[in-house]
Amino acid sequence: xxxxxxxxxRIVSRMEKAKDHVELILEAPVLSRAVPGQFVHVRTPGTLxxxxxxxRLNPVRGEAGLLFQVVGPGTAWLAGREQGDWLDVLGPxxxxxxxxxxxxxxxxxxxxxxxxxxxxxxxxxxxDVTSSIDAILGARxxxxxxxxxxxxxxxxxxxxxxxxxxxxxxxxxxxxxxxxWHARHPTGQVYACGPTPMLxxxxxxxxxxxxxxxxxxQRMGCGVGACLACVVMANGPEGxxxxxxxxxxxxxxxxxxxxx
Amino acid sequence: xxxxxxxxxxxxxxxIMAASGTFGFGPEYQGLVNIERLGGIxxxxxxxxxxxxxxxxxxxxxxxGMLNSIGLQNPGVEVFCREDLPFLRTTQTRxxxxxxxxxxxxxxxxxxxxxxxxxxxxxxxxxxCPNIKEGGMSFGQDPEHAAQVTRAVxxxxxxxxxxxxSPNVADPGAIAAAVEMVGADAISAINxxxxxxxxxxxxxxxxxxxxxGLSGPAIKPIALRVVYQVAQSVSIPIVGMGGIRSVEDVxxxxxxxxxxxxxxTATFAEPGTMEAIIEELPGYLARLEVSSVHELIGAALPGx
Numbered sequence: 001x002x003x004x005x006x007x008x009x010r011i012v013s014r015m016e017k018a019k020d021h022v023e024l025i026l027e028a029p030v031l032s033r034a035v036p037g038q039f040v041h042v043r044t045p046g047t048l049x050x051x052x053x054x055x056r057l058n059p060v061r062g063e064a065g066l067l068f069q070v071v072g073p074g075t076a077w078l079a080g081r082e083q084g085d086w087l088d089v090l091g092p093x094x095x096x097x098x099x100x101x102x103x104x105x106x107x108x109x110x111x112x113x114x115x116x117x118x119x120x121x122x123x124x125x126x127x128d129v130t131s132s133i134d135a136i137l138g139a140r141x142x143x144x145x146x147x148x149x150x151x152x153x154x155x156x157x158x159x160x161x162x163x164x165x166x167x168x169x170x171x172x173x174x175x176x177x178x179x180x181w182h183a184r185h186p187t188g189q190v191y192a193c194g195p196t197p198m199l200x201x202x203x204x205x206x207x208x209x210x211x212x213x214x215x216x217x218q219r220m221g222c223g224v225g226a227c228l229a230c231v232v233m234a235n236g237p238e239g240x241x242x243x244x245x246x247x248x249x250x251x252x253x254x255x256x257x258x259x260x
Numbered sequence: 261x262x263x264x265x266x267x268x269x270x271x272x273x274x275x276i277m278a279a280s281g282t283f284g285f286g287p288e289y290q291g292l293v294n295i296e297r298l299g300g301i302x303x304x305x306x307x308x309x310x311x312x313x314x315x316x317x318x319x320x321x322x323x324x325g326m327l328n329s330i331g332l333q334n335p336g337v338e339v340f341c342r343e344d345l346p347f348l349r350t351t352q353t354r355x356x357x358x359x360x361x362x363x364x365x366x367x368x369x370x371x372x373x374x375x376x377x378x379x380x381x382x383x384x385x386x387x388x389c390p391n392i393k394e395g396g397m398s399f400g401q402d403p404e405h406a407a408q409v410t411r412a413v414x415x416x417x418x419x420x421x422x423x424x425x426s427p428n429v430a431d432p433g434a435i436a437a438a439v440e441m442v443g444a445d446a447i448s449a450i451n452x453x454x455x456x457x458x459x460x461x462x463x464x465x466x467x468x469x470x471x472x473g474l475s476g477p478a479i480k481p482i483a484l485r486v487v488y489q490v491a492q493s494v495s496i497p498i499v500g501m502g503g504i505r506s507v508e509d510v511x512x513x514x515x516x517x518x519x520x521x522x523x524x525t526a527t528f529a530e531p532g533t534m535e536a537i538i539e540e541l542p543g544y545l546a547r548l549e550v551s552s553v554h555e556l557i558g559a560a561l562p563g564x
Contacts, residue, residue, distance in 0.1 A: 003291050006531060047326045047476045048319070048528055074321070090292075090531070219317040221328070222528045224292065226284035228304075228333050229319040242313065242333060247288075 002033050004093050004224065008086045012063065019143040020070045021113065022079040023055055026087060029062035035096030036120035037193075037215050037251040040066065041223035043088035044074035051220045051246070053193070054092075055116030055147070057124060067116040067146065093223050094250050097121050097191055097213055104211070105131045105185040108151075109174050109202060111138045111194025115147050117215050121191055122154055134181060136160040138174040138194065142167040175201050186210060193217075203254035212254035218245040233258040261542040265299070265520050265553050267497045268445040270382050270420050272299035272354055272520055274541065275553055276510065276534050279501050279524030280304060280358035280384060280424075281330065285344040286351065292531040297538055299520060300354030302448075303344070305386050307360045308369040310336040315468035320457045325476025325503070326525060327455055329469030332360050332389055337373045349379035356422065358384045364399075364412045371416045383419050385410060385444075388426030388451035390473045397451075400426040403438030414443035422499060424448035425486070427479070432486045433493030440494045447490055448499045448522070450483045475525040477503040484516050491517025491561055505533055507540040514553065515560035 009026040017023050031040065034057055041049035056065035070079045081087065097117075100106050106129045108118040115137055126133055135155055139145035141163050151159050160177040161169025170176065175198070182188065186209045192202045193215035206212035221229035225247030234243040234256050243249065243256075263274035280302035283289060295301060313333025320327045334340070340357075348355045357380050361367035367385065374380060387400035387409060399409045410423055423439045425432050427450040436447045452473025457466040465471070483502025490498055500518030504510060505526035513521045526533040541553075550556060558564060 006292065043529060046321050046529075047324070047525060048321050219319050221319045221326070222282070222288075224288050224531075226288035227282060227319070227328070227528065228284075228313065228330050229316075229328065231313070231316055231318065231333070 001035065002030055002092050004091050005030070006088065006090045008088050011081055011083055011085050011087060014081065014083050017067060017146045021067065021144070021146050022070065023065055023067040024078070024081060024087070025056070025063050025065045026089070027062060028064045028089070029059075031064035031089070031092055032057050032059045032062050034064065034092035036124050037096030037117050038092040038094050039250060040089045040091030041093060041220070042066070042078060044077050046074045048221060049090060049223060050074050050078065051223060053117040053215065053250070054120045057120050065116070067113070069113040090223060094246055095248065097215070097251050100125050100129050100189055100191070102128055102130050105188035106133045107178065107181050107185070107188055107190045108135045109178055109190055109192040109194070110136075111174055111198045112140065112144065113146070114192075114194030114215065114217070117193050118191055119147050119150050122151065126154060132185070134160070136162070136174045136177045136181070138162045138198070141165045173198065175205065178202065179205060182206065182210060200259040203257060203259065206254050213251050214254055214257070215251045216245050216249050220246055222246070233260065261545060261551065263538070263541055263553055267382070267422070267499060267520050268420055270354060274299040274538050275514070275520040276538050277302060277354070277356070277499070277520060277522045278527065278534060279522035280356070280386070282524035282527055285340070286348050289527070289531055293527070294535060295351055295353050297535050298353050300356055300381065302356040302358050302384055302522060303348070304334055305332045305358040305360040305389065306334055306337050306340045306370055307332065308337055308366050308373070310334065310339070317466060317468055320466040320472070322455070322457055322474065323478065325474050325478035327457055327467060327472035327474055328452065329467040329472035331469055337370045341373065341377050345377055345379055354381040355379060356382045356384050358386050358424070359413070360386045360389065364409050367409055367413050368416050371413050375417060380419065382422055383413075383417065384422045384424050384448055385413055386424050386451070388424050390426070390428065390452060390454045390471070397426050397428065400435060401429060403434045406435045407438040407442045410439040410444050411442040420445045422446040422448050424451055425490070426451050427482050427486050427502075428454050433489045436490040437493045440496050444496060446497045446499055447494060448501065449486045449490055450479070450502045453479050453482055475503070477505060479503045480509060484512060487513060487518050488516040488561070491558055505530075507537045507544045510537055510541070511544060511548070511556060514556040515558070517558045517561055519557050
């Protein structure tokens with residue numbers, strides 16, 4: 001596994017992926033060898049870096065993609081970067097997804113800006129999975145839905161889409177289609193990333209059978225496990241304990257976590 | 261040029277240390293920071309038993325700084341001695357253990373337990389954390405309480421004892437003088453400044469702990485004023501901290517009366533901050549036409 005370092009990488013392309021969502025592709029051989037689900041901490045003008053998961057990892061071209069939502073001044077600055085600009089990046093950081101089991105049906109479930117790391121996982125491991133591969137993507141509305149075309153180029157059957165307002169796909173959340181998928185594939189493996197309430201619901205759904213890995217988001221300080229800011233409650237050998245999203249995660253097995 | 265300084269009996273290869281709470285227990289930044297280059301590291305606060313800390317969110321960025329409400333989560337002194345000290349003993353850099361408690365007795369329990377252990381160069385008594393309900397900052401609020409806890413700990417150990425002060429008081433100089441009277445060997449100043457933020461999307465306080473401690477460049481003027489005032493109130497050395505991110509910041513703290521400094525929040529954005537400062541310090545001193553760090557300590561104080 002690549003050990004984290006601070007380095008500067010050149011932006012080789014910039015794409016508007018949806019309303020308030022931008023993807024930057026970096027020329028970054030070191031980062032391109034990261035594990036899907038790992039993330040980087042990107043320097044912006046503020047006090048703290050911004051944690052962003054990899055949207056693509058292409059070790060052949062030596063490129064890594066970062067897809068983020070503009071939510072404040074830091075990400076607005078980042079969205080203003082252009083092809084040819086350089087980014088100051090700390091990473092790769094954290095524990096990514098495990099390699100999926102080849103014979104288990106595999107479902108990638110992404111909500112909003114949680115979708116990108118699942119695309120990185122899909123492209124890294126789709127050839128390893130001999131069982132079925134499905135994707136369920138959710139967003140607030142059509143304007144905010146990202147990477148449907150990217151997933152469509154990899155998966156040769158329809159991708160389930162849901163939106164809160166029904167502007168594209170089914171109205172509702174990813175939970176509806178996931179419940180159907182789980183009923184058809186009770187021993188399947190689910191990789192999910194999205195808002196915390198969505199992940200809590202995925203964890204509940206998968207309690208009965210199957211396997212689920214969840215990539216979490218939390219307000220983060222150092223990114224390397226030193227400051228203990230980005231904690232989540234998890235099951236420990238002697239009872240509940242805090243685990244660090246940046247260092248112990250961001251990917252956890254669903255049954256490791258305790259939802260309040 | 262030698263960058264060596266002394267904080268009482270503790271010799272530092274250079275005046276730049278990592279501040280408690282921002283550098284874990286030492287190994288977290290391995291590969292990103294060469295701790296052998298640092299003057300020292302202050303590890304995260306250690307309590308007698310494990311403390312869970314506060315609910316998340318625990319950090320929130322603000323203009324020119326950040327708020328934290330970690331709440332002194334730590335595994336307790338037993339686990340610290342068993343799992344963290346062995347690594348710390350392998351380093352040549354100075355190790356400062358930050359000590360926390362809810363009562364005077366709890367501070368003493370930690371210090372007593374550490375007496376049997378090697379590899380500790382100084383203790384930093386934390387009577388200034390704003391993020392816990394009992395103990396912590398309440399001991400740092402007035403000279404009498406600060407002296408009580410310092411006096412009690414002083415009887416448990418001969419180790420160099422630094423007392424970390426809060427800026428959230430009317431007269432930090434009086435508190436510094438009170439702990440000096442009962443045997444403190446140095447003053448660390450400052451801890452974070454109490455503050456809060458509102459998350460407008462949730463219509464709630466941004467931090468799980470409601471209020472938190474402000475750190476970063478925004479608090480540097482507050483810290484400098486405390487160091488400058490404390491320097492005129494005590495004769496023991498001062499370790500200055502609060503918003504330091506450049507060699508010029510360090511020199512400001514030295515001139516205000518600090519003998520050494522700690523860097524905290526700046527490490528999060530730039531892990532290389534401390535090493536960069538150490539690299540730049542000799543050239544900066546040369547431009548000021550001084551031949552040692554020592555010549556700058558207190559240079560801005562009245563009568564100098």
